[in-house]
Amino acid sequence: MESTDTQAHDGAGKGPATNVVDAVVAIIVMFMGGVVIYGSRKLGSGWTSDGPGSGYFPFYIGLILSISGLGILYQALAGKVKNTEVFVDREQLGRVMSVLIPAIFYVGAIQFIGIYVASAIYIALFMVILGKYSWIKSITAALVVNVLFFLMFEVWFKVPLFKGNYDLLSGLGY
Amino acid sequence: MEEINALFHGFSVILTPMNMVLMLVGIVLGVLIGVLPGLGGANGVAILLPLTFTMSPTSAIIMLSCIYWGALFGGAITSILFNIPGEPWSVATTFDGYPMAQQGRAGEALTAAFTSSFVGAFVAVVMITFLAPMVAKFALEFGPPEFFAVYLLTFCSFVGMGKGSPFKILASMTIGFALAAVGMDTVTGQLRLTFGWTELMRGFDFLIAVIGLFGIGEILLSMEEGLAFSGKSAQIDPKVVLETWKKLPAYWVTSVRSSLIGIWMGITPGGATPASFMSYGLAKKISKNGAKFGTGQLEGVIAPETAAHAAGTSALLPMLALGIPGSPTAAVLLGGLLIWGLQPGPLLFVEQKDFVWGLIASMYLGNLVGLIVVLTTVPLFASILRIPFSIIAPVIIVICAIGAYTVHNAMLDIWFMLLFGAMGYLFKKLDYPLAPLVLALVLGDKAEDSFRQSMLVSQGEMSIMFSNKLVGGITALALIMLFWPLISRLLALLRPPKPDEFAAERPVD
Numbered sequence: 001m002e003s004t005d006t007q008a009h010d011g012a013g014k015g016p017a018t019n020v021v022d023a024v025v026a027i028i029v030m031f032m033g034g035v036v037i038y039g040s041r042k043l044g045s046g047w048t049s050d051g052p053g054s055g056y057f058p059f060y061i062g063l064i065l066s067i068s069g070l071g072i073l074y075q076a077l078a079g080k081v082k083n084t085e086v087f088v089d090r091e092q093l094g095r096v097m098s099v100l101i102p103a104i105f106y107v108g109a110i111q112f113i114g115i116y117v118a119s120a121i122y123i124a125l126f127m128v129i130l131g132k133y134s135w136i137k138s139i140t141a142a143l144v145v146n147v148l149f150f151l152m153f154e155v156w157f158k159v160p161l162f163k164g165n166y167d168l169l170s171g172l173g174y
Numbered sequence: 175m176e177e178i179n180a181l182f183h184g185f186s187v188i189l190t191p192m193n194m195v196l197m198l199v200g201i202v203l204g205v206l207i208g209v210l211p212g213l214g215g216a217n218g219v220a221i222l223l224p225l226t227f228t229m230s231p232t233s234a235i236i237m238l239s240c241i242y243w244g245a246l247f248g249g250a251i252t253s254i255l256f257n258i259p260g261e262p263w264s265v266a267t268t269f270d271g272y273p274m275a276q277q278g279r280a281g282e283a284l285t286a287a288f289t290s291s292f293v294g295a296f297v298a299v300v301m302i303t304f305l306a307p308m309v310a311k312f313a314l315e316f317g318p319p320e321f322f323a324v325y326l327l328t329f330c331s332f333v334g335m336g337k338g339s340p341f342k343i344l345a346s347m348t349i350g351f352a353l354a355a356v357g358m359d360t361v362t363g364q365l366r367l368t369f370g371w372t373e374l375m376r377g378f379d380f381l382i383a384v385i386g387l388f389g390i391g392e393i394l395l396s397m398e399e400g401l402a403f404s405g406k407s408a409q410i411d412p413k414v415v416l417e418t419w420k421k422l423p424a425y426w427v428t429s430v431r432s433s434l435i436g437i438w439m440g441i442t443p444g445g446a447t448p449a450s451f452m453s454y455g456l457a458k459k460i461s462k463n464g465a466k467f468g469t470g471q472l473e474g475v476i477a478p479e480t481a482a483h484a485a486g487t488s489a490l491l492p493m494l495a496l497g498i499p500g501s502p503t504a505a506v507l508l509g510g511l512l513i514w515g516l517q518p519g520p521l522l523f524v525e526q527k528d529f530v531w532g533l534i535a536s537m538y539l540g541n542l543v544g545l546i547v548v549l550t551t552v553p554l555f556a557s558i559l560r561i562p563f564s565i566i567a568p569v570i571i572v573i574c575a576i577g578a579y580t581v582h583n584a585m586l587d588i589w590f591m592l593l594f595g596a597m598g599y600l601f602k603k604l605d606y607p608l609a610p611l612v613l614a615l616v617l618g619d620k621a622e623d624s625f626r627q628s629m630l631v632s633q634g635e636m637s638i639m640f641s642n643k644l645v646g647g648i649t650a651l652a653l654i655m656l657f658w659p660l661i662s663r664l665l666a667l668l669r670p671p672k673p674d675e676f677a678a679e680r681p682v683d
Contacts, residue, residue: 018603018604021600021603021604022604025600025604029345029349032349032352033348035367036352036355036367039366039367039369040366040367043364043366043367047634051626051629051630052626052629052630052634053362054359054361054362054364054366055366056626056629057355057622057625057626058351058352058355058366058367061348061351061352061355062348062352064344064348065344065345065348065349065352067344068341068342068344068345068348069341069345071339071340071341071344072339072341072342072345075339075341087603088398088603092398092399092400095397095398095400096394096397096398096599098397099393099394099397099567099571100394100595100596103390103571103592103595104592106571106575107575107588107589107592110575110585110588111585115572115575115576115579119572119575119576122568122571122572123565123568123569123572126564126567126568127564127565127568130564131562131564131565132564133564141565145569145572149572149576153576153580157225157228158228159224159225159227159580160583161576161579161580162579162583162585162588
């Protein structure tokens with residue numbers, strides 16, 4: 001990938017080290033393993049009257065998960081080769097968040113106003129705010145894309161998509 | 175010659191105008207998917223899967239497998255013109271492909287890449303035609319312990335063949351198994367690991383995971399690097415194609431060797447990436463131009479592309495014959511079979527002859543059509559990458575959301591997709607492999623069933639895994655694979671190995 005990282009930017013080189021993030025994720029992995037073990041113990045991970053119980057297999061899965069979490073934690077903190085490079089600097093994090101946070105709002109909007117309307121608004125706003133396009137271009141692109149999707153899913157393939165709790169397109173009859 | 179007859183029957187099944195159109199649509203969509211960032215073979219097929227629910231299984235699999243071929247071809251376009259490997263196994267293609275494009279020989283590099291992809295796939299399909307029915311016949315006699323041993327081998331090979339921390343491979347795999355366990359227990363009907371959340375009864379669908387991990391995760395990664403695609407333009411005129419084709423026969427040894435490496439590695443899971451690197455490395459070592467590799471050698475494009483395609487195609491063999499996919503994309507196709515009501519596994523060759531041989535016949539035709547399509551339309555697809563990322567990114571996120579919703583018509587799945595996306599980004603950055611997670615999520619229930627059935631037969635004795643030569647052999651092989659990271663370390667103490675020169679470039683997949 002051609003990156004623009006060669007350009008100097010503020011915040012470069014500052015941020016958590018990769019092995020610290022690695023260790024945190026390892027702890028989450030161990031926690032997940034613990035949850036799986038707890039859940040399968042409750043289900044019955046032993047031998048029941050008619051064979052292995054529901055939790056028999058997941059129990060071992062949880063066990064391996066916890067052990068590998070422990071292994072990753074050890075490798076991250078006490079391993080021979082520690083990766084102390086910056087995991088993500090502030091500018092990179094900003095760029096990732098500038099996609100992730102709007103995406104969360106977008107999915108939230110789908111819940112209320114349905115896929116088509118939410119998508120049109122999302123594409124238009126994304127282009128205006130992050131792409132610095134003019135309003136006219138952005139709104140046209142958003143409308144074209146969504147009309148195309150509408151025709152493809154509702155009309156041609158007859159796969160109805162989510163219309164949301166407040167269906168703004170109910171007038172169209174689909 | 176039973177297979178030849180069956181194959182011709184397969185051709186007669188697929189040679190209808192409708193299927194031809196679907197094939198063409200599939201290839202074009204596939205190349206598009208392969209070219210666009212954030213849409214690879216696996217999640218492209220996953221997103222389009224719901225559109226095929228109303229088709230007949232044969233037409234559906236033709237379209238979906240053609241999407242797969244198209245995506246494999248498309249990966250080469252971005253690696254050569256933009257130095258962006260669309261898929262992990264295209265990384266080795268960039269070593270010589272991009273320098274060739276910089277020297278203005280993009281047309282030559284692309285022709286060589288497409289043609290060798292075709293050759294690799296063709297050799298692999300011939301192998302599938304004759305080997306798959308044999309493997310299926312052999313597997314008909316498998317009982318639960320044998321099947322569990324094969325599952326074990328599949329997953330242990332990830333540890334043995336993978337790159338990076340074996341703990342991370344294991345963690346990724348067991349996360350997949352744990353997610354697969356959520357929901358209704360297939361044997362007792364109990365709700366498992368839902369912790370009282372009834373929406374979780376359905377469990378986690380692997381299609382959602384694929385769309386999130388590979389789609390959204392990839393977009394986040396591309397965004398982090400800040401995007402400025404700077405590509406070489408390419409035009410392939412017929413003269414360049416013919417001239418390149420004249421040069422290719424000189425490299426037939428490389429092609430044959432790479433095809434064989436690809437087939438061998440492709441049958442084992444996650445094999446396409448190591449196959450392409452191994453093939454490139456061997457070509458560099460053996461070729462008399464070896465020292466010039468990396469500066470734009472035709473052979474350096476042929477070797478990895480042939481191997482990657484041979485491996486990508488061979489990955490369908492265990493999927494068809496045993497019901498065990500060798501790659502995430504094969505896993506998605508397998509999920510499709512289940513949705514269309516077909517039971518993957520050895521019985522498929524007995525009960526669904528039309529389907530199986532139609533698929534195999536479509537592999538022959540699809541690759542040929544694919545070769546023609548990509549050779550004629552490269553400039554069009556290359557121009558797609560010039561559309562600014564700020565238009566493509568939101569559209570791809572919208573496509574992913576639609577794809578996630580259509581799987582079960584469930585709003586909650588879109589939220590899960592987002593969650594998997596964030597997870598994919600984090601895991602990719604920390605070098606966790608994603609393929610084992612997806613495969614474990616797909617195969618979780620079936621692996622568990624065969625394990626529980628084996629345990630029922632033996633009343634909880636693990637020794638059943640060594641009860642006869644066949645199951646014992648497979649289990650032993652699986653254990654060797656599982657402990658390979660330790661074994662190789664011991665071997666290294668006895669005899670220091672040569673350093674792997676491409677270790678840094680090879681991605682974890």
